[in-house]
Amino acid sequence: MNHIQNAMNAASALIWAGYERAADAGELPRAELAPPQIEVPKDLKNGDYACTFAMQSAKALRLPPRKIADSVASHLDLTGSAFSSVEIAGPGFMNLRLAPGWFQGVVENIRDEGAAYGRTACEKPEKIMVEFVSANPTGPMHMGNARGGVLGDSLAEVLSRAGHHVTREFYVNDAGNQIEKFGLSLEARYMQLILGEDAFPFPEDGYHGDDIRELAAAFREEHGDGFAQKPSEERRAALVPFGLERNLARMRGDLARYGIHYDNWFFESTLHDSGYVRETIDLLTQRGCTYEKDGALWLRTTDFGCEKDDVLRRQNGFYTYFAADIAYHRDKLERRGFDRAINIWGADHHGHVARLKAALDALGLDGTHRLEIVRMQLVRLMRDGEVVRMSKRTGKAISLSDLLDEIPVDAARYFFNSRAADTHLEFDLDLAVRQDSDNPVYYVQYAHARIKSILKALTQDGISLGAPNADLSLLQDPSELDLIRELARLPEEIRLAAEAREPSRLNRYATQVASAFHHFYTACRIKDAGSDALRDARIVLIGCVATVIENTLSAFGVSAPDHM
Numbered sequence: 001m002n003h004i005q006n007a008m009n010a011a012s013a014l015i016w017a018g019y020e021r022a023a024d025a026g027e028l029p030r031a032e033l034a035p036p037q038i039e040v041p042k043d044l045k046n047g048d049y050a051c052t053f054a055m056q057s058a059k060a061l062r063l064p065p066r067k068i069a070d071s072v073a074s075h076l077d078l079t080g081s082a083f084s085s086v087e088i089a090g091p092g093f094m095n096l097r098l099a100p101g102w103f104q105g106v107v108e109n110i111r112d113e114g115a116a117y118g119r120t121a122c123e124k125p126e127k128i129m130v131e132f133v134s135a136n137p138t139g140p141m142h143m144g145n146a147r148g149g150v151l152g153d154s155l156a157e158v159l160s161r162a163g164h165h166v167t168r169e170f171y172v173n174d175a176g177n178q179i180e181k182f183g184l185s186l187e188a189r190y191m192q193l194i195l196g197e198d199a200f201p202f203p204e205d206g207y208h209g210d211d212i213r214e215l216a217a218a219f220r221e222e223h224g225d226g227f228a229q230k231p232s233e234e235r236r237a238a239l240v241p242f243g244l245e246r247n248l249a250r251m252r253g254d255l256a257r258y259g260i261h262y263d264n265w266f267f268e269s270t271l272h273d274s275g276y277v278r279e280t281i282d283l284l285t286q287r288g289c290t291y292e293k294d295g296a297l298w299l300r301t302t303d304f305g306c307e308k309d310d311v312l313r314r315q316n317g318f319y320t321y322f323a324a325d326i327a328y329h330r331d332k333l334e335r336r337g338f339d340r341a342i343n344i345w346g347a348d349h350h351g352h353v354a355r356l357k358a359a360l361d362a363l364g365l366d367g368t369h370r371l372e373i374v375r376m377q378l379v380r381l382m383r384d385g386e387v388v389r390m391s392k393r394t395g396k397a398i399s400l401s402d403l404l405d406e407i408p409v410d411a412a413r414y415f416f417n418s419r420a421a422d423t424h425l426e427f428d429l430d431l432a433v434r435q436d437s438d439n440p441v442y443y444v445q446y447a448h449a450r451i452k453s454i455l456k457a458l459t460q461d462g463i464s465l466g467a468p469n470a471d472l473s474l475l476q477d478p479s480e481l482d483l484i485r486e487l488a489r490l491p492e493e494i495r496l497a498a499e500a501r502e503p504s505r506l507n508r509y510a511t512q513v514a515s516a517f518h519h520f521y522t523a524c525r526i527k528d529a530g531s532d533a534l535r536d537a538r539i540v541l542i543g544c545v546a547t548v549i550e551n552t553l554s555a556f557g558v559s560a561p562d563h564m
Helices: 003-024 053-061 065-074 100-116 143-161 177-195 210-223 232-257 268-273 276-286 321-335 347-362 400-406 409-416 440-460 478-488 490-500 505-523 532-555
Strands: 049-051 083-089 093-098 127-131 165-172 264-267 290-293 296-299 310-313 340-346 371-376 379-383 386-388 425-428
Touching: 003 049, 003 053, 003 065, 003 083, 003 093, 003 100, 003 490, 053 065, 053 093, 065 083, 065 093, 100 478, 100 532, 127 143, 143 165, 143 340, 143 371, 143 379, 143 400, 143 409, 143 490, 143 532, 177 210, 177 232, 210 232, 232 400, 264 268, 268 276, 268 321, 276 290, 276 296, 276 310, 276 321, 296 347, 310 321, 321 340, 321 347, 340 347, 347 371, 400 409, 409 425, 409 440, 440 505, 440 532, 478 490, 478 505, 478 532, 490 505, 490 532, 505 532
Parallel strands: 127 165, 127 340, 165 264, 340 371, 379 425
Antiparallel strands: 049 093, 083 093, 290 296, 296 310, 379 386
């Protein structure tokens, strides 16, 4: 249940009903008016919700805002509503205060829903594909993949919890130039192991990493030196699938360790092997969107406002990566019927985004609206105030695997989700492993562990934790009410995170819940609350806090430990 949205809708309906009654009574004229807009004021001293209906309607009603507000307020019927009072302030603000029953209802709802609290239904659920990481399978995953993995996985989760039908997908680029280069690099290293490094040339634009050497050595260990006598094409035909299989297995393992699991791994090669790329490009040609120049086939992307046209098929007859990408996204939107495709890409893909959307528009698939690209900025790893580029363990560029060897998965996921995708991120390795309140993930997890410790101690003292008839109306201390307000926000925070494609909202929210709990715990006793009834109500309340923290952290893949 979305308590915030429900309260705002109820406030809007109440004020509109008050206006209707005032108009029926002849106190206010009738006019075509916009529905009352409800806001959450920055200072809750003025009320829990505020409405500017009087100011918005003053011109149409030709009356001073204050007069409108006074008249509407005098006709409000708050009986049985979520609100206890309405106050007029300034030129005509209508400030509403929540009734005690609302706070009690929030706690009851969290207690009843448990792990499901925060999940909501949306008016128009969509079938959404979230594609993320999709790292080049020719080498290990880097920091961009580490950030993109968390952002994509977290976005998929909040979309699901907001009521959409979500599929997570990894697109494997197992075709094209990079695979050709991968095969040439593996072949060179394999042959050099047998003949010596000077006896077989290494391609100038080949992959020079030690991982290529390791794959070549593993292939030789398994297959021996026999492939040295075979034709180069046959040799590469054996080396490439061997290397891809090893690399993909490593990727799957690293991602599983990172807490990321995909619904589907989609291979680019299937698009070529099935003829779907050719079919897609033929469709564009039939629609008059292509032309031939210098022996190549081009897409008229400039007709759709792009800066330049793009090659779809080269002079040698091979289709480009762009052609395959168009076919892949056509497959998402047309053949598999996703309402929306969301990709997590690096910021350097800016030009490609516009051209891909244009191609989908040309196919009649409304790529302008149905394809969304979340562009992700770079990550800088920091240690002792200095930028870190090399792994302490391997002396190489830091990979995802290296990072997870150094810091806990929870810290990695929390930090990578702590900023919106379009902002640069500085990842402080020293802070990520600190066990104090300066470390945000520790601060939030400690709040959860502290609650579990309190509940365990109460149980050991013979106090029942599950009082079904706890009188929640006793929760009236300001710190209790502030805490309940925070707990009420989770479904709305998830809705807003899904709508804005910004799961980092939940990091900030988790910190705010933990802060509200620590403030409550400083102000309010639990075991020695003054009465058993108040103690039991507070036990229910902190149990709900633990539930909300766990549900919030799980939305971006971070655990909520019972002890630390």
